[in-house]
Amino acid sequence: MKLLTPGPVQIPSEVIKAFGRQPLFHKLQEFKDVFRDVLEKLSKVVPGTPIILPGTGTLAVDTMVYNYVNPGEKVIALTYGEFGDRLIESLESRGAKVFKLSIGIGKVPPPDMVEDLGKRLGDVVAIALVHNETGAGCVNRYLDKLRNIASSLGALLLIDSVSGIPAEPISCDVDVVATASHKAFLAPPGGAILFINTEPRTKYPVPRSMNLSKFLERIKDYETPYTPPINVVYGLSTSLDYILGMGLENYYEIHRVRAEYLYSNLRLTPVAESSCRSYTVTAFYTSSAKEIVDMLRGCGYVIASGVGSIKDISIRIGVMGDVSIEDLKVVTELVNEYVGK
Structure with missing residues (x-):
């Protein structure tokens, strides 16, 4: 079959071999060495500090939202399919004032529409979007322009790239990118991955398991505040060797x-x-x-x-x-x- x-995708046999092993105790130096190696490899894929949480892409997106958006703040959210709608649902659950921008399934709104809406609204805190819309087979290739628009508005650019990177690249610096281990990273499910270029800014409580500040405090020592997805890390070590080795x-x-x-x-x-x-x-x-x-x-x-x-x-x-x-x-x-x- x-x-x-x-x-999840068809995982290469060498990656299956890598994650199908006895997990180490995550406090041991031997695991920290593997974890450091994976973080260094991830940093070559997308600019920013990589964070790995136990979870899937949905958790990564929710973590991004809850650490960077406060209740009552204005957010422009682009959608062109089911997962854009789910991103909006996450923003609304956080209490954000979401301004939906859509021109239909499988159709990406042009950057000038985003800019015009942002100027009309004023005080926009973030532009949020799905980079690669899994539900519609649709990708947003305007990220460079949207990065500039967000900067001109004084807003963050928050990106769900769960089914995008590293096969659909992100070349510009983005405030936060949320993704997962089990798609283009060729590893098993269980790793919620974020790339962070801006410090978490929420003023409201965040569940302990999603609190990025706690992860950032420990990452400099190649540790996590809670048990990481150990075997996913093993898989990522091998799959990233394959991806980066190819270029x-x-x-x-x-x-x-x-x-x-x-x-x-x-x-x-x-x-x-x-x-x-x-x-x-x-x-x-x-x-x-x-x-x-x-x-x-x-x-x-x-x-x-x-x-x-x-x-x-x-x-x-x-x-x-x-x-x-x-x-x-x-x-x-x-x-x-x-x-x-």
Whole structure:
């Protein structure tokens, strides 16, 4: 069975071997050495101080929100799919005054719309967005411009890149990036990862497990305030060697080639507009979503149905992990044959 899912992904065998070992006691120097090595590798992927919490991408996003947004503060939130909506839900649960900016599923609002809204509102504390929208196979490639807009407004730029980095790169300095171990980082689930360039600023209580100030206090000694996801750290050590050894540009290019193969050859309509199609998770409209998912499962390939409002009318095919062009050719032929009946 081969996973072509948005995550968890098909993990390379050497990474499975790395995390399938007896966990060390995390207070031992031997583990601190591994932890330091992983943090140093992560810092080569995205600018900022990396933090690893036990949890998944959802926890990483909630942690970002609760450490950087106070109740009553104005936040502009972009959404172009289900996970943008979930980011808004997290902001609203924190009590933020959220100003939603959307032009439809799979369509990224242009930067000038964000800038105009920010100027009209005034006193905007943050611009929050999903870098790579897992639900719609849609990526926001305006991050450099949005970074400048946020700076001009005196606002933070908060990014959910759970299914983006390091396969969909972030080249500019961002205040906070939230991601996870089990997608393009090629490791098992269980690591909520954040990259921090701005000190936490909340004036309100944060749950102990999500309090970034406590993690930042300990990170200089390569320690954590609570038990870290030890075996995920082992997996990340090996997967990051693979990614960095290949080079980030080459890693991005491999995903681009895989995704473009599907966009060019599947006889289905992509959910995302051509200018913002993701190179990690592809999404396509179809009236036979469940049937295609079931058919491929019977042939040894696992893909995902849609989520949110397009759950029953779309499929998602991930190209992260131990996936080859040959796998994608087989899947493409099977899907095209099915829809051509």
